[in-house]
Amino acid sequence: MNRHSWQPWLFAMEPERAHTMALLALETLAKMPKTRALLWPRHDPDPILQQSLWGLEFSHPLGLAAGFDKDARALPSLCSMGFAFVEIGTVTPLPQSGNPRPRIFRYPKEQAIINRLGFPSDGMEMVARRLRSWGKGSVPMGINLGKNKDTPLAQALADYERLLQHLHPYADYWVINVSSPNTPGLRTLQSVENLVPLLVALRKVREDLADNQRLPPLLVKIAPDLEREEIQELGHLAEDSRGLLDGFIASNTTISRPEGWTYPPEAGGLSGRPLRERALQTLQILYQSSRGKVPIIGVGGIFTVEDAYQRILAGGSLLQSYTGWIYQGPRMLEDIPRGLGDRLRQDGFTHISQAIGQGM
Numbered sequence: 001m002n003r004h005s006w007q008p009w010l011f012a013m014e015p016e017r018a019h020t021m022a023l024l025a026l027e028t029l030a031k032m033p034k035t036r037a038l039l040w041p042r043h044d045p046d047p048i049l050q051q052s053l054w055g056l057e058f059s060h061p062l063g064l065a066a067g068f069d070k071d072a073r074a075l076p077s078l079c080s081m082g083f084a085f086v087e088i089g090t091v092t093p094l095p096q097s098g099n100p101r102p103r104i105f106r107y108p109k110e111q112a113i114i115n116r117l118g119f120p121s122d123g124m125e126m127v128a129r130r131l132r133s134w135g136k137g138s139v140p141m142g143i144n145l146g147k148n149k150d151t152p153l154a155q156a157l158a159d160y161e162r163l164l165q166h167l168h169p170y171a172d173y174w175v176i177n178v179s180s181p182n183t184p185g186l187r188t189l190q191s192v193e194n195l196v197p198l199l200v201a202l203r204k205v206r207e208d209l210a211d212n213q214r215l216p217p218l219l220v221k222i223a224p225d226l227e228r229e230e231i232q233e234l235g236h237l238a239e240d241s242r243g244l245l246d247g248f249i250a251s252n253t254t255i256s257r258p259e260g261w262t263y264p265p266e267a268g269g270l271s272g273r274p275l276r277e278r279a280l281q282t283l284q285i286l287y288q289s290s291r292g293k294v295p296i297i298g299v300g301g302i303f304t305v306e307d308a309y310q311r312i313l314a315g316g317s318l319l320q321s322y323t324g325w326i327y328q329g330p331r332m333l334e335d336i337p338r339g340l341g342d343r344l345r346q347d348g349f350t351h352i353s354q355a356i357g358q359g360m
């Protein structure tokens with residue numbers, strides 16, 4: 001029995017049930033460090049891929065995107081599996097159950113997923129309790145923050161402030177999620193006139209909380225459905241003298257559907273292969289307009305070494321995957337770093353930083 005043979009078994013289940021089962025298995029392993037070490041032996045990092053960004057060390061560029069472990073249930077397992085960093089969340093201040101089921105749909109032929117989960121969350125208190133009990137992880141950990149569904153948009157800032165205050169001791173980086181399509185109105189916070197005051201206020205909270213000069217960087221995660229000019233305006237924020245943000249994540253899921261999408265219509269965000277071109281374009285526009293001033297995490301439809309390499313050439317300093325990892329399994333966490341190192345050497349680069357944005 002090979003070690004990835006659980007995959008067909010999970011794919012035979014209803015998607016959300018499969019997710020719950022996988023998370024449960026990883027949560028169990030999270031409490032078994034010796035078994036984890038046998039299951040996922042450590043590989044020597046390839047120096048060509050190692051980067052230090054925001055004062056954090058990344059052994060290679062590929063991390064786990066938000067949404068898989070929203071409540072930090074299985075963090076030590078995810079840190080051991082081979083991801084160079086892990087993002088938990090989206091966490092909301094109060095617990096909430098999200099949208100009614102079914103709310104995750106698989107499209108294996110297209111290697112895609114649609115989800116309309118709507119931020120089901122155990123809430124920040126439970127998440128903080130878990131993070132406290134896990135202790136410091138073996139790789140950098142980001143916390144992705146969202147507002148509660150019942151919080152009026154005008155009071156969204158108060159939700160993000162509370163999250164920052166409550167989860168501050170645990171975050172290596174913050175993600176302000178203003179791009180989920182499944183919380184009504186959330187995406188309007190991406191407009192510059194809404195986002196700037198939010199960021200100004202959150203930076204102040206972050207500075208008031210700073211301990212030992214520790215200021216986890218503030219990243220903004222954007223949607224791939226913005227117009228070119230809107231992405232450009234966001235990119236220009238990276239040059240604002242107030243230092244409003246420290247990075248971007250491009251991108252979240254799309255509400256668009258590819259041409260010839262013949263499945264019964266399901267509301268929600270589409271991820272995986274059909275998102276690849278859109279997410280790549282969003283990253284390209286963002287990198288050009290921000291003139292490489294802040295690191296960008298490229299995410300959306302990354303499955304192969306070529307996808308990963310292309311995203312770095314387009315301006316991604318780091319990468320994330322969710323849907324690709326679901327379809328390809330943990331093998332991806334060996335294949336992409338190894339292949340990326342080879343690919344960089346083939347093209348004459350001696351370090352990944354030389355390749356970032358070189359394909360523009």
Ligand SMILES: Cc1cc2nc3c(=O)[nH]c(=O)nc-3n(C[C@H](O)[C@H](O)[C@H](O)COP(=O)(O)O)c2cc1C
Nearest residue numbers: 065066067090115251252271272300301321322323
């Ligand atoms: C089931 C599911 C749940 C997700 N939940 C979140 C979330 O809570 N917060 C968030 O910022 N992104 C969430 N995402 C989006 C991913 O983090 C990622 O941005 C997107 O799926 C594109 O990457 P991919 O094509 O590699 O999946 C979710 C994606 C999926 C498939």
